[in-house]
Each structure stands twice: as structure tokens, then as C-alpha cells.
Amino acid sequence: MKPTLRIVHLFCRLLQRERLNRENVIEEYKINSRTFDRDISDIRYVLSELHECDELIYDRNDKCYYLSRGGRHDFTGRDVMALLKVLLGSRALCRDEMMGMVDAIRALLPYEDRKALYYAIEDELKHYIEPIHGKSILELQWKINKSIINRQKIRIVYTKTGGKRIKRDVLPVNIVFAEFYFYLVAFRDESEYEYPAFFRLDRIESVKVLGKVGENPLYTNFRYSDMRPAVQFMYAGELFEIKLRCRKSALEAVLDRVPKYEIIREKEDSVLVTVTAFGEGFIRWAAMQGENVEILAPQELRERMGQWFAKAAEVYRQDVK
Structure with a gap:
């Protein structure tokens, strides 16, 4: 393997939270100890050039090099297992989106912990049951969230429970999850309702951005956290x-x-x-x-x-x- 390619390979393994044992790496890549030391020095130089807060650390107890997180909390197997158990149990996403998210979260773990985690969630992965609607919603959720951040009015085409399609101009203020579904929390345009309405994301057929709302007390006065304890099954009203x-x-x-x-x-x-x-x-x-x-x-x-x-x-x- 070319020296440059080997260094990139080692760097990628460190980014994946793998701990590199000196003797094992020397044996695996068929290099000598001087070459290994040079590779480690080059990786440290790259980190310094990138001005990363991550640091390459040597653990004398197990004689391994690993990438620190610069004081940030690393996900542990315990953290990720709890997170994935909740995520899989929520049945919030279609199968493709759920499997993609599980893979992305597992990748946050050190290399040696991933296999152990797989056995902990293997049964849920194999027998995952997606929601009946079967729709991908992550892209839609992200698009609406940008409108919330930018304080933009949107027009949605929405299918109600009975199958009737409607158009609504709304002021989106939040996206929440409850009872297997993601919901858009939004005030109906030109309405005098004290509280917002809830629209299931999987029933939103399309979204059109209508433009910035400007100064509006809804964005400064409304807090969904104040409303949430009184909401059951995502019904507002009186x-x-x-x-x-x-x-x-x-x-x-x-x-x-x-x-x-x-x-x-x-x-x-x-x-x-x-x-x-x-x-x-x-x-x-x-x-x-x-x-x-x-x-x-x-x-x-x-x-x-x-x-x-x-x-x-x-x-x-x-x-x-």
C-alpha cells in the first residue's frame, strides 16, 4: 500500500473511533516502527493544520492511539443502544429511512463496539414494522424546519382523515413527534385561534414557501413547551x-x-x-x-x-x- 493511502486509511479508522494498537498496525501493514511513528506524526500535523479540537492520544495501558473529542462527550455503546431502542420502538419512519438512520448512529461508536450493538438490536432490525403510510418524511421535515427558522409562511396541500384534500396557508412554528407520527404545529393564516393546529407530516402532499412573515408576535410569544403537557393525541381546541x-x-x-x-x-x-x-x-x-x-x-x-x-x-x- 502506498504511504499516502496508508495514512489516509489509518486516519479514517481513527475518525471511526477505532483504537490503533502499535504492534497490530505494524504487522497489518507490514511496516517498521519508524514508519509507524512517521505516520502518526503526519496525522498529528494534519489535525493541527485543520485547527481541529480533536487530538491524537496515546494510551499507555493498552498501547493504543485514539482520537480524542476535544472535551466533547463521545457516544458510548450504552448511549447508542438506548437511543436506537427508543428510535426503533417509535416506528416513526419508513423502513429505508429507519435503517439509514440506524447505520448513521451506529457509525458514531468506536469500531469495536458496533458488533456488540448489532446483537443488541438485531431482532428489532430484522422485524421492524414501518408505519402504514410507508412514506419518506425526513426531507419534508427538514424543508419545513427551514421555513420555521426563516419565519416563512407556507402553503400546504393536505389530506384529512376522511380523504378530503385541502389547501392551507399556515405559519409554521414547530415540528413534534407523538403517537407514531410527526406533526407540523402551525397557525392558520388570517385566523384568530388562540392555539395552533396539528398536521401530520405524512399527510402533507406538497409545501410551497410563500415568503417571510416579518415581525409577528406568534414567533415571540408562542412556546409549544407551554402547550404540550395539555395536549392528548395531538388535538388542540378548547x-x-x-x-x-x-x-x-x-x-x-x-x-x-x-x-x-x-x-x-x-x-x-x-x-x-x-x-x-x-x-x-x-x-x-x-x-x-x-x-x-x-x-x-x-x-x-x-x-x-x-x-x-x-x-x-x-x-x-x-x-x-
């Missing part, structure tokens, strides 16, 4: 203070789901709680809890919940045809 009776066995699930809460009183087997949430999404979630959660107030939501259960019960009273 914000309510809701009084609940829930079984103690279900309390943890309630408080994790609705972090804006206050415990009023505890009884032997139940707890009275007030939570702040958007009505439509909360009803959908509370209905899934069955008898574990009862809405006590406001009366409007209690009646809507009763109607929901009545309709569900009517379905099961009918004979199967």
Missing part, C-alpha cells in the same frame, strides 16, 4: 380544567399523561385530581381508561364522555351480521 376521580392503580398513568395536575384528595381506593388539558384529545384518552378514570367536571365534558360510552355500548348490543 382548554379545560378537568376534575377527575381515578383509581389509585391508574394514578401514575394519569399523571404521566397529563403533567399539569393538582391532587385534591385521596380516598381509600381512589384519588380526586384536577388536570389542565384540551377537551377533545383528553376525552379520547380518558375513554380508553374505562372505569379507571371518571370525569366529574366540567359538566360539558362529563356529558360528552357519557355520550361516547353510550354509542360504544350500542355497537356491542347489536348482533354481529
